[in-house]
Amino acid sequence: xxxxxxxxTGISHYWGGRLAQALERFPEVEVVIGVDNEEPNVELERxxxxxxxxxxxxxxxxxxxxxxxxVVDTRLVVDSAVTSSSKAHENNVMGTMNILAAxxxxxxxxxxxxxxxxxxxxxxHQDDPAFFDETMRRPHPPRSGIEKDIVEAEASVNEFAExxxxxxxxxxxxxxxxxxxxxxxxxxxxSLPMVPMxxxxxxGYQFVHEDDVVHALEHAVKHRVPGTFNVAGDxxxxxxxxxxxxxxxxxxxLPPWGTGLATSVIRRLGxxxxxxxxxxxxxxxxxxxxxxxxxxxxxxxTSRETVIKLGEHLRVHxxxxxxxxxxxxxxxxxxxxxxxxxxxxxxxxxxxxxxxDQLAELQRLLTSFADTTGMDLASEPGTxxxxxxxxxxxxxxxxxxxxxxxxxxxxxxxxxxAAERARAAEERARQAEDRARKxxxxxxxxxxxxxxxxxxxxxxxxxxxxxxDLAAEEVIALLASLExxxxxxxxxxxxxxxxxxxxxxxxxxxxxxxxxxx
Amino acid sequence: MREREPATAALVPAxxxxxxxxGVEPERQLNxxxxxQRIEGIYDxxxxxxxxxxxxxxxxxxxxxxxxxxxxxxxxxxxxxxxPDAAMIAKAIREEHAHPRPVNITVEHFFKGYPGxxxxxxxxxxxxxxxANVHRLxxxxxxxxxxxxxxxxxxxxxxxxxxxLRRFGRxxxxxxxxxxxxxxxxxxVVGAEEAAPVFAQVGLMKRLTGLLYFPVTPTFPHFGLLGMxxxxxxxxxxxxxxxxxxxxxxxHEDKALVQTVAHEVRARIQENLWEMVAKRKSVWFG
Numbered sequence: 001x002x003x004x005x006x007x008x009t010g011i012s013h014y015w016g017g018r019l020a021q022a023l024e025r026f027p028e029v030e031v032v033i034g035v036d037n038e039e040p041n042v043e044l045e046r047x048x049x050x051x052x053x054x055x056x057x058x059x060x061x062x063x064x065x066x067x068x069x070x071v072v073d074t075r076l077v078v079d080s081a082v083t084s085s086s087k088a089h090e091n092n093v094m095g096t097m098n099i100l101a102a103x104x105x106x107x108x109x110x111x112x113x114x115x116x117x118x119x120x121x122x123x124x125h126q127d128d129p130a131f132f133d134e135t136m137r138r139p140h141p142p143r144s145g146i147e148k149d150i151v152e153a154e155a156s157v158n159e160f161a162e163x164x165x166x167x168x169x170x171x172x173x174x175x176x177x178x179x180x181x182x183x184x185x186x187x188x189x190x191s192l193p194m195v196p197m198x199x200x201x202x203x204g205y206q207f208v209h210e211d212d213v214v215h216a217l218e219h220a221v222k223h224r225v226p227g228t229f230n231v232a233g234d235x236x237x238x239x240x241x242x243x244x245x246x247x248x249x250x251x252x253x254l255p256p257w258g259t260g261l262a263t264s265v266i267r268r269l270g271x272x273x274x275x276x277x278x279x280x281x282x283x284x285x286x287x288x289x290x291x292x293x294x295x296x297x298x299x300x301x302t303s304r305e306t307v308i309k310l311g312e313h314l315r316v317h318x319x320x321x322x323x324x325x326x327x328x329x330x331x332x333x334x335x336x337x338x339x340x341x342x343x344x345x346x347x348x349x350x351x352x353x354x355x356x357d358q359l360a361e362l363q364r365l366l367t368s369f370a371d372t373t374g375m376d377l378a379s380e381p382g383t384x385x386x387x388x389x390x391x392x393x394x395x396x397x398x399x400x401x402x403x404x405x406x407x408x409x410x411x412x413x414x415x416x417x418a419a420e421r422a423r424a425a426e427e428r429a430r431q432a433e434d435r436a437r438k439x440x441x442x443x444x445x446x447x448x449x450x451x452x453x454x455x456x457x458x459x460x461x462x463x464x465x466x467x468x469d470l471a472a473e474e475v476i477a478l479l480a481s482l483e484x485x486x487x488x489x490x491x492x493x494x495x496x497x498x499x500x501x502x503x504x505x506x507x508x509x510x511x512x513x514x515x516x517x518x
Numbered sequence: 519m520r521e522r523e524p525a526t527a528a529l530v531p532a533x534x535x536x537x538x539x540x541g542v543e544p545e546r547q548l549n550x551x552x553x554x555q556r557i558e559g560i561y562d563x564x565x566x567x568x569x570x571x572x573x574x575x576x577x578x579x580x581x582x583x584x585x586x587x588x589x590x591x592x593x594x595x596x597x598x599x600x601x602p603d604a605a606m607i608a609k610a611i612r613e614e615h616a617h618p619r620p621v622n623i624t625v626e627h628f629f630k631g632y633p634g635x636x637x638x639x640x641x642x643x644x645x646x647x648x649x650a651n652v653h654r655l656x657x658x659x660x661x662x663x664x665x666x667x668x669x670x671x672x673x674x675x676x677x678x679x680x681x682x683l684r685r686f687g688r689x690x691x692x693x694x695x696x697x698x699x700x701x702x703x704x705x706x707v708v709g710a711e712e713a714a715p716v717f718a719q720v721g722l723m724k725r726l727t728g729l730l731y732f733p734v735t736p737t738f739p740h741f742g743l744l745g746m747x748x749x750x751x752x753x754x755x756x757x758x759x760x761x762x763x764x765x766x767x768x769x770h771e772d773k774a775l776v777q778t779v780a781h782e783v784r785a786r787i788q789e790n791l792w793e794m795v796a797k798r799k800s801v802w803f804g
Contacts, residue, residue, distance in 0.1 A: 126631035129650035130551060136650070200633020202640075204552055234540030236550040238640075256633035283630060286550065288654075290538035294530045304543055 003070035003112055003221050005031045007063060009099055010075035011049060014182055015116060017042035018214045019074060023221065033066055035059065043334065054095035059102035063110060070112040070221055073099050076153060078118035078146060078174075080274040081185045085145040092149035093156075100160045103167070112168045114220040115157045119175045119206075119230060119287050121150045124279040130204070130236075133288040134173075134228045144275040154228075161226075168226040172216055175232030175287060176280075178306050179210030180313035185277050191314050192271065194251035195243040196281075198259060203284025204236040209301035209309065219297045229292040235303040236286040245304065246311040254281070341365060390447050393440050400436025403429050468497070476506045487511050536658055551622070552640030558620075561642050562612065569602065570609040574709060574754035577804065578610045583758040586617040589656035589663070589700035590761065593691060594707055595683055595787055596666035598714030599733040600746040601673055603707040607664055608643065610756050621662045622655050626670060628730050649694055657698035664705075665691045667780070674719060674731050680711035681795055683788050689780035696770035696779075701761035704783050706790045709754035712801045753804035755794055759786055 006023055010016035011034025023032050024045045032047040034040060040049050052058045054075075063071070075095055077088045096115075103110040122132045125140050142148045154171060161169035176186050189196060208216075208231055216231045243250035254262050259282070263273050273281070293299070301309065337343055341362065407429030467475070467490075482490065491507045494500065540550065548554050570576050584590065594607060608621040624647035629635040645651050647665065655661045666672060671684040695702045716733040723732035723739070732739070737748030762783065769775060798804060 127627040127646070127648070129648040130645060131650065131654060133650070198633070200635075200637055202552070202637040204550075235543060235546070236552075238548050238552050241546070241548055289540075290535045291530055293538040294534055302540070302543060304546065 002224065004029060005033075005066060005068050005109075006070045006072060006221060007033045007035065007066070007068040008047075009035055009054075009071070009073045011047070012036040012038040012040045013075065015074040015213065015217070016040075016072075017044075018210075019072060019217050020044055020047040022214050022218050023047075026222075031066060031068075033062065033068065035062065054091075054098040056098040056101035059099065060105075063102050063108070067109045069109055070114070071099065071103055071110055072114040072116075072217060072221060074116045074217070075099075076116055076118065076150065078120055078150065079185050080144065080146040080276060081188075081272050088146060089149055092146075093152045096153040097156050100156060104160070104164070110167060112221070112224070113157070113160070113170070114217060115154075115169070115171045116217065117154055117157075117171050117173045118150055119173045119232065119285060120147050120276050121154060121173055122285060122287070123147055124203075124276075124283040124285050126283060128283060128285065131286045131288040132230065134230055134291055144279075146274070146276050168224050170220040170225050171228040172220060172292075173228065173230050173287070174213055174216070175206045175208045175230070175285075177210055177213055178207045178310045180310065180317075182210045185272065185274050187310065189271070189273065189277070190242070190246055190248075190310060192248075194249050194253075195239065195246065196254060196266075196271070196273070197239055197243075197250050197252045198254040198256055198281050199252035200256050201282050202238045202240050203281060204286050205239055205242060205280070205284055205303070206232040206236050206286050206289075207303045207306040208233050208299075209306040212299050212301055212306075215300070216292070216297060219295075223296060225292075225295045227291075229295070230287040230289050231292055231297075232287050232289045233299055233301050233303040233306050234289065236284075237303050237307065239281070239284070242307050245307045246314065254278075256282075339365060393442075393444055393447065396436045396439035400433050400440070403432035403436065407432075467493070472500050472502050475503050479506055479510045482510075484511070532657070539658055548641075551645055553620075553643050554641040557641040558643060562609070566605055566609045569749070570606060570613065570754075573749065573751050574602070574606060574713065575804075576606055576610060576709075576754040576756060578614045578756045578758075580758040580760075581610065581614045582616075583703055583760055584611055584615055584619075584662070585701065585703075585761065586615070586619075587660070589660040589698055591652070591656060591691060591695040591698075591700055591702045592621065592662060592664040592705050592758075593702055593783055593787070594664065594666055594705035595681075595791060596668050596672035597675065597680065597711045598673060598749075599716055599731075599735050599738060600714065601666075601710065602713055602749055603710040604664060604666070606710075606754055607705055607707065607756060611662070619662050621664050623664045624652065624666070626730065632728070649690060652691075652694045653698055656694065656700040660700075667691050667784075670730060673716075674733075675716070676719070677711070677715040677717055680715075681708070681791050683784055683791075686780050686784045689776045692776045692779045692783070693770045696764045696776065699764050699767070701763045702779075702783060703761045704759040704787045704790075706757045706759070706787050706794060707754065708756075708791065708794045708798065709752040709801075712752035713749040713754070715750070752801050753798075755798070755804065757790055757794060759790060 006029060008016050008020050008023070011020055013036070016034060016036065017040055020032050020034050020040075021042060021044065023029050024047055033050060034044070034047050035050050035052050037051070037053045039051075040047075050062055052062065062068070073096065075091060077083060077091055080088060082088070083091075100113070103113060119132070121138065122128070122136070123138055123140060123142055127139060129136065138151065142151050157169060157171055161167070177184060178187055178190070212233065213231070219225070237245070240250055253266070259278060263278060266273065289299075339361065407426060470478075479487065479490075487507055487510060491504065491511070494503050494507065542549075547556055584592070592607065594603060596603060604623045608623060611621055612618045620643060623644045625639060625644045627646050627648070629639050629644070630646050645655070645663075647669075652663055652665070655663045667686040667690075668684040669687060675682075675684065692702065714735060716735055718734040720732045720734065724730075735745070735748070736750060737745035739745065741748055762779065
């Protein structure tokens with residue numbers, strides 16, 4: 001894998017999030033940085049999120065600062081039901097230009113750009129070939145806004161590729177995606193009780209499973225596959241066949257003439273059929289997926305299997321809904337589980353043996369914890385001792401390193417000088433090392449002890465915290481909730497410090513009442 | 519709008535791509551072209567069987583000229599409002615050939631956009647006549663493809679012009695065969711002109727119905743759309759001529775050669791047609 005430092009755009013959307021999750025798992029990948037306008041909503045282990053949209057100046061600084069070698073652009077909107085056409089245009093055309101601008105320049109560290117596109121690039125027309133391959137142009141200029149966007153966005157990616165012949169630019173054109181997690185116009189249409197069709201038409205459809213989409217992007221990141229590729233599962237299904245696989249009847253509800261009018265009526269009923277999908281329902285589309293296969297990619301699902309999977313999901317979904325709450329990523333909860341000292345269960349807390357970084361983190365947390373509870377941690381001797389021991393351990397380590405270095409030097413000299421001296425030096429070095437190791441061990445033990453001491457709650461002389469800040473009335477209000485021993489202790493404390501008559505008499509009376517109750 | 523070729527189109531040898539063709543899923547009723555085993559079977563056993571055996575009483579010569587394996591391009595003359603010749607050629611290969619093979623019949627793109635036809639035609643083995651489709655079928659899938667180079671000009675022609683071949687397009691079919699290095703098998707069909715004679719074309723009605731053409735035949739339009747298939751029982755004779763092979767690579771780039779071969783194919787079909795018509799004693803009994 002030549003991609004080690006990867007920037008993923010659209011991290012807060014489905015594809016960006018899933019790709020980042022997949023890339024994190026590769027140990028060869030050093031850095032995954034996700035950018036988007038919004039917070040990510042999937043669980044991410046080590047992906048760093050930077051809140052930045054498609055502002056090229058900012059992105060470029062991120063790219064250069066992090067020495068990003070691979071940029072994966074997953075943001076393209078390919079379904080006009082998702083957002084308004086002006087927003088889609090802004091995202092698809094202007095956004096792509098800005099992201100490419102962030103990778104431009106002679107000194108740019110970017111070696112690879114992967115662009116997620118769509119087979120909507122080809123459109124759907126009467127005189128289309130049955131299988132589009134990557135070398136074919138669109139036979140007709142695009143009509144719907146989304147198709148225009150895709151063609152324009154790809155044009156700027158191709159222009160970038162021409163100007164940067166050393167950068168591997170991969171454009172992946174995905175066919176209609178289906179899956180249980182992704183939501184598209186087509187998954188919505190297929191989850192209706194009947195599959196709507198245009199009367200007299202039975203178009204060919206090709207699908208790609210959501211997992212295959214992620215794997216395809218992964219493949220383009222892992223390997224160097226410059227060029228444009230169609231990504232679609234094997235097999236072109238007729239829409240009637242799709243309905244059969246889903247186990248649903250098909251309903252030719254749309255008339256062949258005046259389809260647009262009928263669509264607007266259906267929209268009133270709550271079924272949205274975007275224009276690019278409507279064209280597809282008439283003429284269908286197939287693509288030649290062989291070039292991407294030839295680059296070494298293996299599909300896990302054919303079009304048919306993809307539809308069957310969706311059918312299974314649609315059947316089981318109403319049954320398990322509610323019973324099986326899907327995992328939701330809550331950043332605060334994850335942070336708590338990862339970092340809070342109160343998490344005892346080792347499963348939730350991957351911290352077992354504390355490294356130096358983690359010790360520092362713990363130190364930071366303890367300080368902030370102390371800040372919130374009002375404890376004065378700086379005066380705690382335990383923490384001081386921990387830091388001191390840590391420092392000493394470090395010093396011992398340094399000494400050991402110095403000693404071994406000296407030993408090496410001594411060895412070199414020993415070749416010319418007497419062997420005894422060398423042995424002596426070695427012996428001394430080993431002793432030094434031993435001593436250093438002991439010191440280190442001792443230091444670590446002491447640090448451990450000190451940390452334990454620091455974590456243990458310190459017995460306080462006051463039964464009520466912030467007691468000294470409380471007014472007499474407030475103290476009196478609290479008294480009823482205190483135990484007998486605490487009350488006695490409090491009486492001593494009050495007598496020694498503030499010695500307020502009202503408080504003392506109140507304590508006395510509560511004590512007297514408590515006595516009678518017992 | 520800027521439109522450019524993909525600057526970095528991945529160049530993979532065509533031979534290698536052949537290995538990556540999608541596998542056949544045996545559970546499927548349809549293939550990737552939309553062809554339905556079930557519907558084609560029903561159609562073949564009923565309509566095609568009836569017309570081939572009893573109505574047109576088809577007679578076939580030279581069926582051995584159709585190769586048993588590999589891609590081959592069948593090139594035929596064409597006629598009739600709803601032409602019966604394509605179905606009869608396909609049926610002849612299914613019935614008479616030693617290794618019956620399915621034939622992919624190329625049809626106008628128009629049918630893909632017309633409701634009803636769009637659903638039905640692919641199911642019984644018709645594919646839109648796009649060069650890319652022909653190439654994939656011939657080269658990658660190594661199948662039989664039937665083309666009518668005259669195209670619409672042939673089905674529009676009137677009864678008085680029968681058996682006179684129209685222009686053979688721009689020779690695109692020869693180019694397709696050369697590119698795929700598949701042989702061309704010329705086919706002559708006699709009888710189709712009389713089975714579905716067209717007496718006139720009504721331009722106004724064509725525009726109103728949105729059809730390709732609006733012919734007046736013995737049964738159409740007065741018997742409605744079905745009248746288009748109301749054929750007269752003429753005797754059908756089919757003759758498959760010797761294949762023309764294209765072994766060399768890159769022949770399709772020579773435009774002059776393409777035109778010469780197209781001309782040659784047309785001349786051979788025309789000669790044989792006239793010979794067959796001359797030998798025919800009766801339109802109805804052969």
